[in-house]
Amino acid sequence: MDKVLYIDYERCIGCRACVIGCEECSGHDHLSRMFVDELNPGETVATSPTPCMHCVTPACAESCPVQAISIAADGTVLSASMEKCIGCKNCTYACPFGIPKVDDVKKVMYKCDMCYDRTSKGRPPMCASVCPTDTIRFVDQSDLKNDPPKPVQFKWDFGGTIIETRTVIGLPDTEENRFGYREGDGVQS
Amino acid sequence: MNFYPYEEDSLLFSKISARNVFIVLVILFFSVYIGSEQFGYFDMALYGYLWATILCFVLLTIRITSWTLRPPTRRLWKQGIKMMFSAKGLAFVLKTLYTNIGEQKFIRKRSMYRWAQHMFISWGVLFSFAITFALVLNWLHFELVEPKTYAAVVFGIPLFRMGVDSPLAIAIYHGLNWTGIATIIGCGMALYRRVTDEKKLVEQSKEYDFFPLFLLIAISITGSLLTVSALWMEGAFYLGIGLAHQVTVIIFLLYFPFSKFWHLPLRFLAVMVPVYHSMAEQKPCARCGREYATVTQIKDVQLALEKRHLSVPIEHTNLHFSDMCAECRRVSHRLGGYGAKIELGQAHLILEPTGRNGLQLKKGGKQ
Amino acid sequence: MGHAQNKDYSQRDYDAILRDGEELISTHCCFCGMQCGMNIRVRKEDQSVVGVEPRYDFPMNGGRLCPKGVAAYRQAEHQERILHPLIRKNGKLEQATWDEAMDLIVSKIQEIQGKYGKDAFGIYSGSSMTNEKCYLMGKFARIGLGTKNIDYNGRYCMSSASVGFNQSLGLDRGGTNPWSDIKFADVLLIAGSNTAECHPLSMPYIWGARDRGAKLIVVDPRQTKTALVADVHLNIRPGTDVALVNGLLHVMIKEDLIDKDFITNHTTGFEELKELVHSYNPAYVSEITGTAADKIITAARIFGQAKNGFAMFARGVEQHATGTDAVSNYVNLCLVTGKFGRKGSGVATFTGQGNGQGGREHGQKTDQLPGFRKITDPKAREYIAGVWGVDESELPGPGLSAFEMLQSLGKEIKGLLLVCSNPIVSSPTVGDVGEYLKSLDFFVCMDFFLSESAELADVVLPSTVWIEDNGTMTNVEGRVLRVKGVDRTPGESKRDWKVICDIAERLGRGQYFQFNSPEDIFNELRVASKGGIADYYGITYEKLDKMQGVFWPCPTEESEGMPRLFEDLTFNFPDGKARILAFEYKGPNERTSKEYPIILTTGRVVYHYLSGNQTRRIDTLRNFCPDPYVEIHPKLAEQYNISNGETVKVSSPRGSIELVAKITKITREDMVFVPYHWGKSLAINHLTNPALEPKSKIPEFKVCAVKLEKIASSAGEMHG
């Protein structure tokens, strides 16, 4: 079964268990590849995690001058090859989702590889394993894309450039405005 | 992989490759011509190596041409070369050349063990290359000028003399053995790490991984055995070993441009990077104002992406996502998901989601 | 798969990954009452602890962990661990041998008890350790030392909930239901709990209920991560819970949203309640609580109309001078609407400490004997004396509660043994507590890191971290669990139960402490708790492994425990009826004044555990939240001209500290919030009010009056 990451970010509590968990995967050299960002500090405690979106046509790889970024057979976009990457950071700027990081001292780019070590053995990545609120889940790709539990994002249209991603983002329920961050609200007494 | 094809003149690649191959061949021919003193000295034992070497150069030239034609690569080369025209830039590049290629400091920062291993392999192989090419292409040869004295002749010019049994002569004569031993040590270390660190690094454990190490070891061992045979075994099996060595070296030469070893030419581009990052104007993020890149590099990346039909614009503005820092890119997508407005404090614009998962200028969003 | 009791939990169908050269120890997190299951990765070669691996098959968390859980193992190889006994010489703690340390301890105990009487040596223990250790501490105090003065830090944590549950239901088990029941509620009312940050692993259950359409009502002064996703957020003024609940009850009674059959058949006291809440109309309650009347009405309707639901709460409700009233009042919500004894209906308190539940059951509370027995009950004394093989008259009576004990140091109490606690960070008026500790004749502390309290000790004994020992813990639901450890004791560290047995031996009381393993202790605990309320008699290590934990009471070998309490709607009183108790709103002990016009409330952040002695030392956790801060609403900040990141001095009548301002709209305009995990000059407990709740003796941590001053200089040394 082809499983992908699903991010239902209205559930995120900003605890960063995923960020620390990421360090624990054996291929990760104790460098975390996960991001958790505060969405509007001072206004709300809302936060969101962002793993790599695993684009079908990755801008990161396309922008790499030494073709250091390869794609595994299952579509996972891997970290840069250790011997090729020259640490130029093109990928960090090209990525529309702000994912790759470059270690300036070790001169190498590292990014989410879906815990290749785990997923290649059929186990969920560390972030999806530890996430205490099920914000990050590891679910069947076709089920999720064909029959999503709520509105989701996995096809992105940037002024005509269509980027399709394996990772799926679940959108907050803004229709009924029930959960999560409501702009400008603050706390009503 | 689902990459878009290059849409530049499809003949361009062939044309440029042909030109480059021609230039390389001409240079090679003349260097051999001069080195062998008008084909006067020609070691026929190295004949097979010669053709393999020439073929290797041709393949390498084509490979490098195809690589440098990729838009991001070409941009970076051009930028780097441009910067080398200033004295400061040149000094910077030379310094990087030493730290990055010479002592390979950055690998030491990754791990001491991997650094030691790689110093053995890379310098072992590079010196072997140097000696082999020099001999094969007749750039260098030794002439017996007196019964007990050799002259080292480089490109036809006798450079220095030494006694046949002098330590220097032995060191030089067995140069390939020393570099071979270094290579074997390095490859041994790499193999040991493969076993103990099993699959620690995904990117490293795929495809062509054990083979290159075995190949290097095979070359080094057969090479050393030649010496052993000659010195201590009165030439026993010399021909067989010589043939084995020749075969492994030829495989290596032909395999080189398409394998793990391909990183050697790539690494020279790394030398441009520090200069590229530090010698241009810094660029603030359009949303939060933090400096996160150089103006030049963002332009280069946007250009490279455009050539590949992968531009990521923010609609109805002249900005791209790459005009924001990585964190602001991540946050903007999420705020868009909440239907919240996204204020680009620095660019004085307000954005909203497009409804197609992109972002666009909010109506009246110019401040 | 697994035992039927675990059917509706959140386990997942994956196996853990076992890597070459390693083994997995399947155990539980040490950092809160959820007791999430986890695998610790141990390198076989040298028994070093190298990482954590999800334990997908454990029902409660299914491999999920909060950041504390992920990083917990990093304590084991931490370089700041104490590896040798330390003795104070010339004012400095210096390395010593175990013999020196033990000789000194025993001679000091004998000297002090000889001179001032048995009760002059006290024990202050904790609730983050195994049931075996908690039980042993109680026994050691009573018949090892013969002192009545033993109490524990759970006094600051769980005591109000305990008293409240006992007075309303006749029994105190943190959750009346298995946690999986939460998924089947139609409404969840969560009060005074930032569940998302403090008990993150409850969130899958809360979302489970939401996914089925349940409504969420959150009572919290701040728009926490929990409140952010609520349908109704009642952001009341801190300390006004009793009034709020009276208001909710008022609306429910007035609109007839109550379960009359349930009230008549299974409760007493409803009429008094009805009369008392009559005056608490929404407008009046809105005025007291500072939250809108229509939100109160909406919340009452949602809760009243729902068939099934939970009232859940935590320290925000309990750490008040009227904490037990508030607890019982929240219980009233479920009693009046008949939400008890079913899948999806009940009450629960979120246990803070790792073994907050088990730690309050087996006799380390000063007024209690194992099995939740009262120390003043002659029958209980008789029974326990029998189990221990001593004469009933040898058992001391009740002694001083935790904070009272600290206050009497140097006076009534001359010597103190401190285990598993860091009172100089966690108590109110910490400045004074330091003085109390310093006035002791002799102070010995057991810990694996040199806590702020341990720094003041005369002798420090190195103990082991949680994964270096075996035992049981009892989680938030009342599920007893098996904690497993690596077989090692780094340096000269020793397991604390072993040390206690050694001291008893040297004191000539060794015959009562012949234990060779935690399991030996547990087997005695089983007998000691037999027939008590928290009856563990039928629980064995084997059964715990087989069933992934057993819910008490489990009175017989055949019994498989009782996941859901009160299914027969018989409460633990002679008449079987629950007590509906009515409470007038009294408000917090300290009111704001002209000089101190702002309310201060304190709490936790997701990265730290209690006094922070453990989590502040773990790099990743510390980096995510290195220093305390003060949350101020923009409007309040404007009044004082404070901007984000500036340094602010916060003072109460008892003390002051300087903190960095974090301006945020999530808080109320009439209050500020400060997290409490730091010591010394960064301890907010310099300011908190030591007023004790009369029944539970919990200090009023959650409300005191403060003033703000902006200061120009920097906040001084921040040392996380």
Ligand code: HEM
């Ligand atoms: C002198 C310029 C060179 C540079 C800057 C360079 C750089 C690198 C880097 C950065 C790595 C990754 C190391 C790591 O992170 O573990 C690497 C690996 C490697 N290099 Fe080079 N390299 C150079 C020359 C060579 C040469 C001439 C050879 C031999 C043909 C070579 C053979 C290898 C091999 C076999 C590995 C893989 C080692 C492993 O996976 O354990 N390198 N190189």
Ligand code: SF4
């Ligand atoms: S999200 Fe970014 S890093 Fe990931 S594949 Fe796409 S472009 Fe590359």
Ligand code: SF4
């Ligand atoms: S930083 Fe490395 S992976 Fe990224 S574009 Fe540059 S060379 Fe490629």
Ligand code: SF4
């Ligand atoms: S929720 Fe509690 S028990 Fe679970 S991992 Fe976090 S601190 Fe540990």
